[in-house]
Amino acid sequence: MHIFYSDQHRAHAGSHEFYRGELVPCFEKPERADHVLAAVQARGIGPVLPPQPFPPDPIARVHSARYLRFLETAWAEWTALGNAGDILPSVWPIRGFRSDVEPVNFMARLGLYSFDSGTPFTAGTWAAARTGADIALTAQAHIAAGHRAAFALSRPPGHHAGADFLGGYCFLNNAAIAAQAWRDQGAERVAILDVDYHHGNGTQSIFYDRADVLFQSIHGDPLTEYPFYLGHADETGSGAGLGFNQNYPLPAGATNEAWFAALATACERIAAYRPAALVVSLGVDTFADDPISKFQLRTPEFHRLGRTLAALQLPTLFIFEGGYAVAEIGDNVAEVLQAFEQTP
Amino acid sequence: MHIFYSDQHRAHAGSHEFYRGELVPCFEKPERADHVLAAVQARGIGPVLPPQPFPPDPIARVHSARYLRFLETAWAEWTALGNAGDILPSVWPIRGFRSDVEPVNFMARLGLYSFDSGTPFTAGTWAAARTGADIALTAQAHIAAGHRAAFALSRPPGHHAGADFLGGYCFLNNAAIAAQAWRDQGAERVAILDVDYHHGNGTQSIFYDRADVLFQSIHGDPLTEYPFYLGHADETGSGAGLGFNQNYPLPAGATNEAWFAALATACERIAAYRPAALVVSLGVDTFADDPISKFQLRTPEFHRLGRTLAALQLPTLFIFEGGYAVAEIGDNVAEVLQAFEQTP
Numbered sequence: 001m002h003i004f005y006s007d008q009h010r011a012h013a014g015s016h017e018f019y020r021g022e023l024v025p026c027f028e029k030p031e032r033a034d035h036v037l038a039a040v041q042a043r044g045i046g047p048v049l050p051p052q053p054f055p056p057d058p059i060a061r062v063h064s065a066r067y068l069r070f071l072e073t074a075w076a077e078w079t080a081l082g083n084a085g086d087i088l089p090s091v092w093p094i095r096g097f098r099s100d101v102e103p104v105n106f107m108a109r110l111g112l113y114s115f116d117s118g119t120p121f122t123a124g125t126w127a128a129a130r131t132g133a134d135i136a137l138t139a140q141a142h143i144a145a146g147h148r149a150a151f152a153l154s155r156p157p158g159h160h161a162g163a164d165f166l167g168g169y170c171f172l173n174n175a176a177i178a179a180q181a182w183r184d185q186g187a188e189r190v191a192i193l194d195v196d197y198h199h200g201n202g203t204q205s206i207f208y209d210r211a212d213v214l215f216q217s218i219h220g221d222p223l224t225e226y227p228f229y230l231g232h233a234d235e236t237g238s239g240a241g242l243g244f245n246q247n248y249p250l251p252a253g254a255t256n257e258a259w260f261a262a263l264a265t266a267c268e269r270i271a272a273y274r275p276a277a278l279v280v281s282l283g284v285d286t287f288a289d290d291p292i293s294k295f296q297l298r299t300p301e302f303h304r305l306g307r308t309l310a311a312l313q314l315p316t317l318f319i320f321e322g323g324y325a326v327a328e329i330g331d332n333v334a335e336v337l338q339a340f341e342q343t344p
Numbered sequence: 345m346h347i348f349y350s351d352q353h354r355a356h357a358g359s360h361e362f363y364r365g366e367l368v369p370c371f372e373k374p375e376r377a378d379h380v381l382a383a384v385q386a387r388g389i390g391p392v393l394p395p396q397p398f399p400p401d402p403i404a405r406v407h408s409a410r411y412l413r414f415l416e417t418a419w420a421e422w423t424a425l426g427n428a429g430d431i432l433p434s435v436w437p438i439r440g441f442r443s444d445v446e447p448v449n450f451m452a453r454l455g456l457y458s459f460d461s462g463t464p465f466t467a468g469t470w471a472a473a474r475t476g477a478d479i480a481l482t483a484q485a486h487i488a489a490g491h492r493a494a495f496a497l498s499r500p501p502g503h504h505a506g507a508d509f510l511g512g513y514c515f516l517n518n519a520a521i522a523a524q525a526w527r528d529q530g531a532e533r534v535a536i537l538d539v540d541y542h543h544g545n546g547t548q549s550i551f552y553d554r555a556d557v558l559f560q561s562i563h564g565d566p567l568t569e570y571p572f573y574l575g576h577a578d579e580t581g582s583g584a585g586l587g588f589n590q591n592y593p594l595p596a597g598a599t600n601e602a603w604f605a606a607l608a609t610a611c612e613r614i615a616a617y618r619p620a621a622l623v624v625s626l627g628v629d630t631f632a633d634d635p636i637s638k639f640q641l642r643t644p645e646f647h648r649l650g651r652t653l654a655a656l657q658l659p660t661l662f663i664f665e666g667g668y669a670v671a672e673i674g675d676n677v678a679e680v681l682q683a684f685e686q687t688p
C-alpha cells in the first residue's frame with residue numbers, strides 16, 4: 001500500500017510537557033515517525049509519497065473557524081507577547097464556565113481550546129499539523145480513486161483533538177477530517193475504528209450526534225487511563241447518532257484475549273454498518289512495552305490485528321496515532337500493515 | 345469590629361504556580377494575611393479572635409460531597425503515590441467531556457476539580473482552607489448574634505472556588521459558605537458584593553439559579569482579565585435566579601469614577617433587594633499598584649468604599665479575598681474597615 005509522509009512533522013518538536021506538577025521531556029517526538037518510516041521502508045510495504053496540498057475547506061468541515069484561526073496565529077501572537085518557549089495552557093473553562101465568548105487574552109484563548117498541559121504548541125506545530133491533515137486527505141483521495149488501502153504517516157497524532165480543542169499531543173483530527181472527506185465526496189456511511197491505547201475522545205465528540213460516521217474505540221478504561229473524562233461503555237451517541245458510537249474500555253493490564261474479543265465485536269458492528277470505507281486510528285501504544293500504556297500486544301497480535309482488519313474487505317485508511325516505545329513502534333505499525341496486505 | 349483570624353493560614357504556602365509555560369513563584373503567599381493583620385491591629389480596628397471549630401455541615405451546604413472528599417484526602421493520596429512537591433493539575437474536562445463520572449486516577453480527579461494550574465495544593469492547604477471556612481462561619485455567627493459587622497481574615501481566598509472546583513488560589517468559597525449559613529439560620533435573603541479585581545466566578549456559579557442570594561460583582565472585563573470565562577454583563581442568573589446576578593465588568597485601566605458608578609448601581613440593587621445581611625468579598629487587588637491587576641484605587645478610594653458600604657445600613661461580613669501588592673494590602677483593607685466603622 002502507498003504510504004504518505006512528509007518531513008514537515010519534524011517542525012513539531014515540543015521540549016516539555018507539564019505533568020504531576022513538573023515539566024518533563026515530551027513523549028511525543030519526531031523520532032516516532034522516523035522509526036515508522038524506516039520500518040515500512042525496510043519491509044517494502046509500498047512507495048512513500050509526499051502529500052498533496054489541500055485547501056483549508058476539508059479541515060474546516062471538522063474544526064471550528066475560531067479554533068483554526070487560533071491555531072494559525074498562536075505562535076505569532078505568543079512571540080509578539082515576548083515569549084520564546086513552547087506554549088502550554090494554565091487556565092481553562094470547566095463546567096459552569098462559558099465557552100461561547102472567545103476571550104481577547106491569549107492565555108485565555110489557549111485554555112479555551114485545550115484540555116491538557118501536555119501538548120506543547122511550538123514554532124512549527126501549525127505547519128506540521130496542517131501537513132498532517134494534508135497527508136490524511138491525500139491518502140483518503142488515493143483510496144477514493146480506487147485503491148484498497150493507504151497509510152497516512154502523519155505526526156502529530158489527531159484522535160484526541162476535537163472540533164475546537166487540542167490535547168493529548170493532538171491538534172487536528174486527521175481521522176475525522178478523512179472520514180468527513182469521504183462523506184463530502186458522496187459516501188453515505190464511513191466507519192472509524194480507533195485501536196490506540198487511549199480513547200479517541202476527539203473523534204467521538206466530533207461525530208457523537210451523527211449516524212453517518214460510526215465510531216468504535218478499544219482502549220484503556222478512562223477511570224484510570226488518559227483521557228479520563230470520556231470513553232465509557234455507556235457513551236453510545238446522542239440524537240441522530242444514538243447507537244453509532246461504541247466504546248470498549250478494558251482495564252489496564254487486560255489480556256490479549258479480551259482485547260481481541262472487543263475487536264471482534266467492533267468489527268461485527270462495522271460490517272453490519274456497511275460503510276463505504278474504514279478509517280483506522282492506528283496507535284500502537286497497545287504494545288506490551290509501551291512506556292505510558294498497559295496492554296499486552298506484541299508482534300503476533302499486531303499481525304492478527306492486520307489480518308482481522310483485512311477480513312472486513314473494506315477500503316481502509318490507516319492513520320498513525322500514538323505509540324511511545326520509540327524503537328519498536330516502527331515494527332509494530334509495519335506488522336499491522338504487512339499482515340493487512342498479505343491477507344487477500 | 346471584631347476580626348477573626350488564625351495562624352493556620354500559614355500552612356498553605358505554595359512554592360510555584362504554572363503560568364505561560366513556566367513555573368513561577370506564587371503571588372498568593374502567607375505574608376498577605378500577615379500584613380493585613382498587622383494593619384488592622386495597628387489601627388485598632390477591633391479585637392482579633394480565633395475561629396470556633398465548625399462541623400463540616402455548613403461547608404457541605406455549598407460544596408459537593410465528592411469535591412470535599414477529594415480535598416480532604418488529596419495530599420495523603422499524592423504523597424502515597426511517591427510525590428513530594430506541590431500538586432498542580434495537567435488534564436481537565438472542558439466542553440464535551442464528562443464530569444458525572446469521578447475517575448479513579450488521582451491526576452484525573454485533580455483536573456476534574458480544577459480550572460487552572462496556578463493554585464498549588466500543598467501539605468497544609470486543606471487545614472488552612474478548612475480553618476478559613478471556620479473563620480468565615482465564626483464571623484457570620486458573631487454578626488448573627490447581633491453585631492453590626494465583622495472581618496473574616498481568612499486565607500487562602502475563596503471567591504473563585506465553585507461548588508466542586510478550585511482555582512484562582514481558592515479552595516473553599518468562604519463568602520458562599522457564610523451566605524448559606526445565614527439562609528440556613530432563617531434569613532430570607534442575603535446579598536454578596538464582590539469588589540475584588542477579579543470576577544467572583546465561584547460565588548456566581550454557586551448561586552446562579554437561586555433568588556435567595558443576590559450576587560453583585562465589580563471586576564476587570566473577563567475578555568482580558570482572569571478568570572476569563574465568566575463575569576460578563578449578560579450573566580444575570582438562570583431559572584429562579586434570573587435577575588439576581590449582576591456583573592459590572594470594567595476595562596483594565598478603568599477610572600475610579602467608572603468603578604464608583606458601578607458600585608453605586610450595585611449598592612442600589614442590594615438596597616432594593618432588602619437582604620438580612622451583606623457579605624463583602626473584600627479583595628484589594630483593585631489597588632493602583634497591584635502587580636497583577638489594572639484598576640486605580642488608592643487610599644481615598646478605599647475609604648470611600650468603606651463609607652459607601654456603611655451607608656447600606658446592613659449587618660456586614662467582610663471576607664478577605666485577593667490583593668497582591670503585599671506591603672500595601674494591609675493598609676488598603678484597614679482603610680475600608682475603618683471608614684466603615686467611622687460611618688454611623
Ligand SMILES: [Zn+2]
Binds near residue numbers: 196197198285322323
Ligand atoms: Zn495513545
Ligand SMILES: [Zn+2]
Binds near residue numbers: 627
Ligand atoms: Zn483578585
